[in-house]
Amino acid sequence: MAKHRQKKKVVKAKKRAGKNQRELVADDSQHMLDRLYATIESRKGADPRTSYTARLMARGQEKLAQKLGEEATEAVIEAVKGDADKLILESADLLYHLLALWATLGVKPTQVWAELARREGVSGITEKAARTTA
Numbered sequence: 001m002a003k004h005r006q007k008k009k010v011v012k013a014k015k016r017a018g019k020n021q022r023e024l025v026a027d028d029s030q031h032m033l034d035r036l037y038a039t040i041e042s043r044k045g046a047d048p049r050t051s052y053t054a055r056l057m058a059r060g061q062e063k064l065a066q067k068l069g070e071e072a073t074e075a076v077i078e079a080v081k082g083d084a085d086k087l088i089l090e091s092a093d094l095l096y097h098l099l100a101l102w103a104t105l106g107v108k109p110t111q112v113w114a115e116l117a118r119r120e121g122v123s124g125i126t127e128k129a130a131r132t133t134a
């Protein structure tokens with residue numbers, strides 16, 4: 001990613017959250033994605049001139065899916081470089097765009113949480129073995 005783009009992201013992230021807020025306690029972070037989803041939902045049909053989310057969603061699910069892929073790639077690049085600080089920023093971008101895609105397609109966080117809960121305690125290795133023998 002171009003350096004100026006990375007710099008723009010860092011400035012935006014700092015402005016949006018403030019350093020203290022970015023270091024959320026564990027209890028708070030459990031509700032963070034639900035809160036973010038509610039904010040995203042509230043931006044449906046909002047003015048794209050004042051809401052980035054509204055602008056993003058107005059571009060449609062294909063563009064949003066493409067954006068998610070780009071954010072994922074950016075996260076992967078920082079992971080490969082071993083830059084944990086930038087990985088945090090890219091992860092936040094990735095989650096935000098993923099939630100925007102859920103909201104666009106009508107997927108509720110509770111549906112994803114339910115799927116994660118269903119998988120809880122089932123080893124990925126066991127699940128994979130069951131898949132190949134079924």
Ligand SMILES: N=c1c2ncn([C@@H]3O[C@H](COP(=O)(O)OP(=O)(O)OP(=O)(O)O)[C@@H](O)[C@H]3O)c2ncn1[C@@H]1O[C@H](COP(=O)(O)O)[C@@H](O)[C@H]1O
Pocket residue numbers: 005009012016036039040043050051052053054067092093096
């Ligand atoms: N969490 C986020 C969030 N994360 C990332 N972004 C934006 O996502 C964009 C990603 O940056 P990129 O450089 O990849 O994209 P870009 O160049 O700006 O856009 P493109 O032209 O590439 O599409 C930036 O503009 C970020 O500001 C976010 N925008 C909004 N939120 C949350 O959504 C809430 C509502 O925001 P608005 O809809 O703007 O009111 C905010 O209060 C935040 O809580």
